[in-house]
Amino acid sequence: MPPRHPTIASALGPVRRSLRAAGSPHRLLVACSGGADSTALVGLLHLLARDEALALIVAHVDHGLRPESADEAAVVARSAAERGLACVSTRLSLSPGSGLPARAREARRAALSAFATAHACDAIALGHTATDQAETLLMHAARGCGLEGLAAMRPWEAPWLRPLLELPRAGTRALCERMGMTWCDDPTNTDEEQPRIRVRERVLPELRAHNPRVEAALVCLATQAADAEEALRDWAAREEAARRRGADTWWSTDDLHRLPRAVRTRILRRICGLGGADLGALRAAVIEDIDRTVMARAAALGGTGAVLRPHVWHLRPGLHLRLDRHGLKLAGAAPGAQIPAT
Structure with a gap:
């Protein structure tokens, strides 16, 4: 086990809180693509597993769209084995073309849900970070949305758990290095043909120049929007039932x-x-x-x-x-x- 470091300790707090918000699951499926974000998530949850009485299963979904994806699956399996964690994986057969990101997301979620059911897991942990949250909020706002859209991704939407939503993407590589974990760089994460990547590479740097903590600010906005939406929804439910x-x-x-x-x-x-x-x-x-x-x-x-x-x-x-x-x-x-x- 790597020596504890302040960067690791500061990341463990939000992860521990997310587990509490999800009702302290005992069996957790951890989705890992092999990238720094999800690899850091595996490492942090592994550090907490004994104290939190967690049984972890690492799950990898290979979309089968790139030649190097098989190597990434091997990296994930090897990293899990080094920590004594079970690892399950599957390879999809997606074809390039229109709507690929959405199709890949739906297929990936279906595969993860099937793994969680097969292994009786209480929740599925995803490696979305504060940077992902900021990107999602900005994309929703640009398309036109209400409070629900500004709420972006919820930290806990059963069975989906996002323990890293308070951590910017820039911090996950340092965490992997501190924990002695190997990760893979996905070349599609720099493809500016994708709207999300354009927001990441063009919009967020401009905002960061004005506020270095822009991700934290946007995560705070998403949290407040989610709280407001929940309160209004509950109020509306009571009023509708009364009428x-x-x-x-x-x-x-x-x-x-x-x-x-x-x-x-x-x-x-x-x-x-x-x-x-x-x-x-x-x-x-x-x-x-x-x-x-x-x-x-x-x-x-x-x-x-x-x-x-x-x-x-x-x-x-x-x-x-x-x-x-x-x-x-x-x-x-x-x-x-x-x-x-x-």
């Missing part, structure tokens, strides 16, 4: 207009989701229009019993939402539809 009348197809709009806009729009999304609407495909403009109409109706009623013209929004074929004097009503809801978690 449900009878079957899950009718909601009272009494005093809905008095709630903050951020809560109202989340209530409306929950109602649409309950009917079976695809919230990923449902345009924000639709929710905004429903909200404006709710507010306009409340202003027009002015506390009287006036009857205003009903409004109808088509959420998907066979499903619509109607607003009238009785409130909001769903028609054509999918049988057994459930309220989404978000």
